Amino acid sequence: MAQLFHPRRALSTNPLKSSAPLGAALAYLGIEGGIPLFHGAQGCTAFAMVHLVRHFKEAIPLQTTAMNEVSTILGGGEQIEEAIDNLRKRAAPRFIGIASTALTETRGEDVAGELRALLARRRDWAGTAVVYAATPDFEGALQDGWTRAVEAILAALVPRSPERDVDLRQVTLLCPSYLAPAEIDELVRMIRAFGLTPLVLPDLSASLDGHLSDDWSGTSLGGTPVARIADAARSACTLAVGEQMRGAAQILEDRAMVPYHVFPSLCGLKPVDAFLRVLMQLSGSQEPPPSIRRDRARLQDAMLDAHFFTGGLRVAIATDPDLMFALAGALASMGAEIVAAVTTSAQGPVVARMPCDTVILGDLGDLEAAARAGAAQILLTSSHGRHAAHALGLPLVRVGFPIFDRLGAQDICRVGYRGTRAFLYEIANAMQAVHHAPRPEDFGATPPPEEFTHVPQPAPC
Amino acid sequence: MSQALQSKIAAVLSEPGCATNTAKPEAGRKKGCTKQLTPGAAAGGCAFDGAMIALQPITDVAHLVHAPLACWGNGWDNRTAASSGSGLYRIGFTTDLAELDIVMGHGEKKLYRAIREVIEAHHPAAVFVYATCVTALTGDDIGAVCKAAAEAFGTPCIPVDVPGFAGSKNLGNKLGGEALLDHVIGTREPEHTTPYDINIIGDFNLSGELWQVKPLLDRLGIRILGSISGDARYAQVAMAHRARATMLVCSQALINVARKLQERWGIPYFEGSFYGISDTSAALRQICALLVAQGAPGDLAARCEALIAEEEAQVRAALAPFRPRVEGRRVLLYTGGHKSWSVVSALQELGVEVVGTSMRKATQNDRERVTEIMGDDKHMYENMAPREMYAMLKEARADVLLSGGRSQFVALKALVPWVDVNQEKHEAYAGYMGMVDLVRAIDRALNNPMWADLRDPAPWELPLGAGPVLPAISGGCPVTNLAAGGQQMRMPAPRPAEGPAPAMGLASSAADFEDC
Numbered sequence: 022m023a024q025l026f027h028p029r030r031a032l033s034t035n036p037l038k039s040s041a042p043l044g045a046a047l048a049y050l051g052i053e054g055g056i057p058l059f060h061g062a063q064g065c066t067a068f069a070m071v072h073l074v075r076h077f078k079e080a081i082p083l084q085t086t087a088m089n090e091v092s093t094i095l096g097g098g099e100q101i102e103e104a105i106d107n108l109r110k111r112a113a114p115r116f117i118g119i120a121s122t123a124l125t126e127t128r129g130e131d132v133a134g135e136l137r138a139l140l141a142r143r144r145d146w147a148g149t150a151v152v153y154a155a156t157p158d159f160e161g162a163l164q165d166g167w168t169r170a171v172e173a174i175l176a177a178l179v180p181r182s183p184e185r186d187v188d189l190r191q192v193t194l195l196c197p198s199y200l201a202p203a204e205i206d207e208l209v210r211m212i213r214a215f216g217l218t219p220l221v222l223p224d225l226s227a228s229l230d231g232h233l234s235d236d237w238s239g240t241s242l243g244g245t246p247v248a249r250i251a252d253a254a255r256s257a258c259t260l261a262v263g264e265q266m267r268g269a270a271q272i273l274e275d276r277a278m279v280p281y282h283v284f285p286s287l288c289g290l291k292p293v294d295a296f297l298r299v300l301m302q303l304s305g306s307q308e309p310p311p312s313i314r315r316d317r318a319r320l321q322d323a324m325l326d327a328h329f330f331t332g333g334l335r336v337a338i339a340t341d342p343d344l345m346f347a348l349a350g351a352l353a354s355m356g357a358e359i360v361a362a363v364t365t366s367a368q369g370p371v372v373a374r375m376p377c378d379t380v381i382l383g384d385l386g387d388l389e390a391a392a393r394a395g396a397a398q399i400l401l402t403s404s405h406g407r408h409a410a411h412a413l414g415l416p417l418v419r420v421g422f423p424i425f426d427r428l429g430a431q432d433i434c435r436v437g438y439r440g441t442r443a444f445l446y447e448i449a450n451a452m453q454a455v456h457h458a459p460r461p462e463d464f465g466a467t468p469p470p471e472e473f474t475h476v477p478q479p480a481p482c
Numbered sequence: 483m484s485q486a487l488q489s490k491i492a493a494v495l496s497e498p499g500c501a502t503n504t505a506k507p508e509a510g511r512k513k514g515c516t517k518q519l520t521p522g523a524a525a526g527g528c529a530f531d532g533a534m535i536a537l538q539p540i541t542d543v544a545h546l547v548h549a550p551l552a553c554w555g556n557g558w559d560n561r562t563a564a565s566s567g568s569g570l571y572r573i574g575f576t577t578d579l580a581e582l583d584i585v586m587g588h589g590e591k592k593l594y595r596a597i598r599e600v601i602e603a604h605h606p607a608a609v610f611v612y613a614t615c616v617t618a619l620t621g622d623d624i625g626a627v628c629k630a631a632a633e634a635f636g637t638p639c640i641p642v643d644v645p646g647f648a649g650s651k652n653l654g655n656k657l658g659g660e661a662l663l664d665h666v667i668g669t670r671e672p673e674h675t676t677p678y679d680i681n682i683i684g685d686f687n688l689s690g691e692l693w694q695v696k697p698l699l700d701r702l703g704i705r706i707l708g709s710i711s712g713d714a715r716y717a718q719v720a721m722a723h724r725a726r727a728t729m730l731v732c733s734q735a736l737i738n739v740a741r742k743l744q745e746r747w748g749i750p751y752f753e754g755s756f757y758g759i760s761d762t763s764a765a766l767r768q769i770c771a772l773l774v775a776q777g778a779p780g781d782l783a784a785r786c787e788a789l790i791a792e793e794e795a796q797v798r799a800a801l802a803p804f805r806p807r808v809e810g811r812r813v814l815l816y817t818g819g820h821k822s823w824s825v826v827s828a829l830q831e832l833g834v835e836v837v838g839t840s841m842r843k844a845t846q847n848d849r850e851r852v853t854e855i856m857g858d859d860k861h862m863y864e865n866m867a868p869r870e871m872y873a874m875l876k877e878a879r880a881d882v883l884l885s886g887g888r889s890q891f892v893a894l895k896a897l898v899p900w901v902d903v904n905q906e907k908h909e910a911y912a913g914y915m916g917m918v919d920l921v922r923a924i925d926r927a928l929n930n931p932m933w934a935d936l937r938d939p940a941p942w943e944l945p946l947g948a949g950p951v952l953p954a955i956s957g958g959c960p961v962t963n964l965a966a967g968g969q970q971m972r973m974p975a976p977r978p979a980e981g982p983a984p985a986m987g988l989a990s991s992a993a994d995f996e997d998c
Contacts, residue, residue, distance in 0.1 A: 258952055280953045290935050297941040302951050309942050317940060324932055325894040333926040356930035459564045459690030461713075464915065466696035468566045469706070472673050473715040475542040475568070477605030478636075 023375035025367060027382045034386025035408060037339050038365040039422055041156040042120040043069040044166025044198050046083050049118030049152075051196070051223020052174070053244040056114045058104055060086045060097060060132060061122030065158070075425035077229050082239050084108060088124060097125055098135040102143070109149055112239030115247050118170060119153040126157035150247050152177045162365035163422060164341040167198035168265045171223060175272045178250040182277045186255055192303060193256040193279065194219045195270055197263030199344035199421060202230035203434040208262070208287070211296070211437055214313055215304035219260075220253055221245060231431045254279060258303055260296075262287060262436075263343035264369040285371055286347035287436040288444060289354050290320060296437075316438035327445035328355055330452045337361035337392035339385060339402040340421035346371035348401060348420060351441060352448065360395025363388045363402075385409055399451060416451040483618065487643055494656045499741035500734075519650065528646030530614050531557065532654020536735060537610055537642065537661070538571055539563040539686045539711040540719060544606035546575040548593050548624060549614035550584070553646070562908055564690040566713050575600055579616065589622040597631040597639055607716035608638040608666075618645035638716070640665045655735035662710065662719055663742050670720035672707065677778040679707035680769060681725040681749065683740050684732035685756070687712030691912035695756050698766060698793065698913065702785060704773070710739060723747040727772035729754050729765060750776070756912040758824025759797055759831075763790045797914040801832060807925045809833035814880035816840045816866065816889055817903055825884075827855050828917055834924075837880050838863055868892050882928050897936050899927035 046057035046069060059066040066085035073081040086100040101119065108114055121132055136153050140146065154173035156166040192212060196205055205226035212219040227243030234242050253259070254277035261270035261283045270281035282299050286292040297317075301309065334357040338349050342364045349359050353376035362380045364372060372380045381387045385402065389409040392400060400410050400417045404426045410417035424430040434440040435447075461468050527535075530553060538545055538561065547554035558574035565571065577596045583589055597609050609631070613624045628639035644657040672679075680699075685692050692712040699706065708714075708722025723743065728751035730740040740751040750772050754765035770778075770786040812835045815826065826836050838861045841849060852862060866874075871889060874880065875896035883893040886904025893900035901923050903911065911920040 274955060278955060280955050282953055291938075294938075294941045298944075301941060302946060305946075305951070307942060307946050314940075314942075321936055324936060325897075328930055328932050332930045332932075333922075353931070354935055355932050356926065459693070459910065461566045461690070461693045461696065464690060464693040464697060464910075466693035467700050469713065469715065469718070473717045473721075475607035475715060475717065 023362070023373055023377050023380045025372050025382055026379045027367075028387060033384045035384055035389075035405060037363060037384045037388070037402070037405070038162040039072060040069065040158045041161045041163065041166030041169070042122050042158060043072060044163035044168075045118065045120035045154050045156045045170035046081075046166075047073070047163070047198065047225070048167045048170035048174070048223045049116070049120070050081070050228055050241045051225045051244045052116045052118065052241065052250075053224075053227070053246045054113075054115035055241045055244060055247075056082050056084055056108055056112060056117050056239070058084045058086065058101075058108065058117055058119045059122055060088070060101060060119055060130075061124045062088050062093075065122045065124065072423055076423040076430055077231065078428065079229060079231060082112070082241065093124060093128060096128075096135075097130055097132075098139070101132070101135065102139055105139075105143075105146065105149070105151065108239075109146065114149055114240045116240075117149055117151045118174070119151065120156045120166065120170065121154075122156070123158035126155065126159075150178060161368060162341055164198045164265050164343060165366050165368055168268060168368075171195065171266065171269045172272055174222070174250065175253065175269055175276075178247070179254055179273060179276050180251060182254050185278050187257055188218075188252075188255045189257045190216065191218045191220060191252070191256045193253045193259040193273065194221045195259060195261040195266040196221060196223060196225070197265050197343050199341060199347075200225070200262065200436070201433045202226040202431040204436045204440060206230075207434050207437040207440050211313065212260075212300060214310045215300045215306060217300065217304055220249060220256060222250065222253065225431075229431060253277070258282065258299075260284065260299065263347075264371050265343050267369075285343070285374075286350050288347045288441050289351035290317075290324065290438075290441065291354065292347070292350070293317075293320075293436075293438055293441060313438070316442075320438040320442045323442040323445050324355065327449040330449035331445065332356035333358065334448070334452065335360045335396055335398045337363075337388055337395065337397035337400050337415075338420075339363035339388040339400075339406065341365050342369050342371050344421050345380075346375060348435065348444070349375060349377070351435075351444065355445065360397050361388060361391030363391065389413065399448065416455055418447060418451050483645070483648065484643070487618075487645075487648065490657065490660055491648060491653065494653065494660065494738055497656070497738050497741070499737045527651040527654070529644045529648040529650065529654030529657060530612060530646040532651035532656075532735075533612065533642050533644040533658030533661070534654075535561070535651070535686065536655045536658035537711055539565075540610075540714045540716055541565040541571045542568040542607040542715050544570055544573070544575055544600045544604055544609045545612065546577070546593075546596060546600055546609055547612045547614065548577045548579075548589065548596075548617045548622065549612070550579045550616055551576065553612075553614045561686075562689045563686050564688070564693070564713060566693075567715065570604055570606055573604070584616065584620055587620065589617055589620055590624075590627050593617075593622065593624065593627050594631055597627070598635060601635045601637050606637065608640055610640045610642055610661075612642045613645050615645045615647045618643075618647075638666070638669070652734055656738050659710070659736045659739035663739060666716070666719050667708075667739075667743070668720070668723040668747070670717055672721045672724050675707070675724050676705055677726060677776070678702075678704045678773060678782075679725045680704055680773070681708035681710070681722050681728040681740075681743065681751075682706055682712065683708075683710045683728055683730050683743075683751075684736045685709075685712040685912075689908055689910040691756070691910040691916065694910050694913040694916045695762070698762075698789065699769075701789060702766075702770065702782065704769065710736060723749070725749055726776040726778065727751070727769060729769055731755065755824060756916070758826075758828045759794060759914060759917055760827055761824030762913050762917075763794060766790060793914045797917060798831075800918045801828075801921055804921045804925050805832050807929055808921065810835065811881045811924075811928055812837045812879070813924070814838045814874070814883050814885075815903075816863070816871070816883060816885035825917075825920070826852065829921075829924075830855070832921065837861060840864070840866065872896050882924060884924070897933060899930065899933060901927050 042059055049055050049057035063085050066083055070081050070083040086104045088097050092100050132153055152173050154169040156169050202225050209219050222245045224245045228241040253273055256279055259270045259273050259279050259281035261281055264285050267283045273279045284296055287296055336352055336357050336359050338345055345364050359377035362375055362377050363383050364380055400406050400415050401420045403421045404419055404424050406417050435444040554574055554576040577592050583592055611624050611628050624641040628641040632639040642661040644654050707725045709718050728740050728743055728749050730751050730753045743749045744751055752768045755761040766786055770782045774780055774782050814837055841862045871892050875893055875898040882899040884901045884903045890900055910916055
């Protein structure tokens with residue numbers, strides 16, 4: 022339905038994208054005992070780390086190969102080796118995820134080849150899985166970096182198996198970049214409610230959910246255990262959330278014949294119904310647990326209450342493609358009109374399926390202009406959208422990454438019946454919070470003559 | 483109940499201006515609308531509520547409720563009457579009587595102090611003091627307190643002696659109007675008058691509805707001198723006796739005020755409505771006709787006709803795009819105060835089928851109009867019990883319900899779209915532009931894709947079927963060499979769960995966050 026529109030201009034105003042390596046780092050943080058390692062200059066890492074810290078309000082163990090001028094020119098293989106040695110010495114990680122940056126990719130470094138040689142040579146690195154994903158900053162956005170990293174993890178750690186040794190009660194849940202820890206919790210809850218055991222990958226719900234840990238750790242505080250990743254081969258099915266996880270699910274199928282379902286969205290009544298249907302089939306139960314029934318009935322009621330606010334609501338949204346598709350779809354199914362859609366990446370088929378005519382591949386400057394042109398009533402984007410919201414005088418619902426001017430980004434849940442209900446209330450409340458007392462001018466009427474106006478006199482009491 | 487209040491109620495109940503009342507036989511007419519409410523089967527507000535509805539829209543006035551907390555603590559801040567000026571009327575003032583105040587008879591003293599405090603803090607144009615059941619029972623003389631306070635503080639204090647047990651909300655409307663007649667109207671003179679000065683009585687400017695009509699009056703040079711009480715200043719109520727004509731918008735509520743303005747000051751009135759296209763035009767015509775009869779220049783009528791022609795053409799053009807979106811859809815109208823037949827005819831013009839309309843507060847005249855428009859009277863309903871309405875909607879005998887908030891959930895729970903057309907609504911539907919807004923609201927409600935989603939069966943209402951449990955492998959299979967999309971891999975079928983999943987004996991896991 023929607024056409025992707027790429028504005029022909031050189032200047033980007035108020036960037037919307039977060040970089041691909043950052044997305045890869047985020048995915049690596051969903052592996053237990055993991056450290057993401059940027060192969061690039063120190064600054065690449067510092068900016069990304071500050072970005073992540075501002076969003077999660079957590080210490081982020083993001084490291085760098087600290088490329089200098091000489092190593093950039095001569096090749097950074099030694100920097101990688103030294104970095105891994107140091108990391109192993111200082112933090113004993115079980116997992117190191119390397120993401121390349123624009124700097125090393127511009128030079129054209131063959132990190133994959135060098136790493137292969139390194140791993141063959143350094144037998145003493147056993148006990149630390151090392152994975153590499155090529156994530157040049159100049160290609161794609163956070164979502165694409167995340168995708169590359171998850172694919173790299175699976176390709177490196179799931180062995181090819183010639184036959185199927187299936188655990189019919191286990192499903193692999195492949196999480197997209199936009200799932201907040203609370204959203205993973207919600208999906209896990211739904212899967213467990215059907216008696217199935219989820220293998221979550223990457224699992225930010227155990228690492229960046231914002232919990233107080235007992236000890237200081239130089240690695241991620243939780244996540245998918247490295248040893249469990251290979252078990253994805255045994256799952257009855259892969260449940261891939263978001264089109265961005267289709268490639269990763271395909272890798273599991275190619276390597277281990279695990280069939281998969283892709284759920285482009287898990288926000289909204291119908292998308293969640295489809296998810297439920299699959300869970301019912303996988304568990305072989307026609308009767309859902311009572312809690313799920315209740316959650317659905319509650320969502321239905323929430324839809325009735327919220328549709329007075331979403332019906333005809335003109336929405337401007339700007340975020341990564343999969344999240345944009347999920348949220349815009351949920352709102353459109355509630356009668357909202359998407360008047361402006363801006364996204365970060367041309368990857369994936371969801372852009373074409375957006376419920377609007379045009380999707381702009383652009384920045385927050387485009388969002389502001391398109392929202393103004395489309396007379397939008399509400400903005401959905403990251404915290405950076407506050408400038409546009411202020412300029413337009415519109416409410417801003419913070420979605421995606423980064424959310425740095427509100428606490429609790431990790432608790433936001435907009436998936437499943439319960440999450441959809443919360444999302445609809447969020448939108449309806451944002452609209453109700455807009456204080457608009459009607460004025461005569463709104464209707465082209467003149468106010469009453471001045472002579473009728475009461476002039477307060479100090480009372481003689 | 484005081485003797486004065488009793489005789490006032492008797493007078494109001496046998497209102498000669500009321501068409502419903504005059505249509506009754508002689509004996510019944512004397513009896514008036516003294517129907518007692520039925521315990522266990524009553525719904526709707528009390529007389530105090532009615533008085534508040536009629537008077538609260540006066541914007542620069544402090545509305546002080548002399549009562550324990552139930553009356554105003556539960557009742558305040560729930561209406562959408564809009565103001566172009568002061569916001570004082572929105573502030574909730576009450577004497578909040580405590581047990582000791584009532585037992586010891588401190589009510590009057592507390593009221594006097596409260597009046598002083600509100601005047602000191604807010605310098606209102608006037609203070610309206612509302613009696614309620616408890617203070618009427620304890621015998622607080624709010625009239626005397628108001629008189630003393632007005633003299634002491636130099637601010638008009640208006641007693642509104644309408645305790646809730648006096649009767650229905652409708653009676654309260656009228657008694658509120660009586661308070662204005664007794665204490666406010668005629669107490670001030672305007673700086674100047676024009677031949678184009680009118681009163682609008684019975685419009686409360688809900689969500690700005692008065693302003694949807696005002697541009698029309700502005701263009702004709704007609705001035706709203708007196709307003710009771712939409713977006714009214716106190717002065718406008720006090721000067722209402724100097725207008726040349728009165729339009730009575732909600733005839734049921736304040737007909738006594740319009741009639742007495744005619745009796746005492748010779749201001750002619752007519753009953754009209756600003757809902758729907760034809761009614762709006764008719765109302766404009768009548769306003770102009772009355773003004774011309776009262777001495778306004780004769781060209782007013784011609785200017786009015788030109789305006790109506792222009793506006794009607796404009797609104798029909800604005801409505802045309804909605805026709806394909808609402809045509810053939812069935813509407814059930816269930817409204818209270820305003821007359822629905824004009825809305826009915828406007829909707830019918832758009833191809834909307836009106837499958838029913840309530841006649842709860844309609845007059846005989848209204849019935850005839852509706853019969854005329856709808857062909858017969860079989861689609862007229864008196865009161866419809868919620869269960870009856872639910873059944874009707876559930877059977878999909880209507881596509882959308884237009885009603886007030888009380889039946890909102892009857893429609894929603896039957897998964898039928900609903901549009902609020904009553905006094906708590908947040909959108910304005912008056913005049914020509916309001917008709918477009920109403921149709922837009924109907925379109926928005928009717929055509930929301932949500933309804934189809936909601937009516938679809940839940941995932942568990944469809945049988946799982948005999949299809950494959952697992953999706954087909956899409957890529958080639960290294961074992962069987964089967965190409966993608968070819969023969970399906972044979973998987974062992976999973977063991978079917980027995981009953982709901984919790985019975986499966988879920989092992990508790992560290993990753994469990996709650997019971998499922």
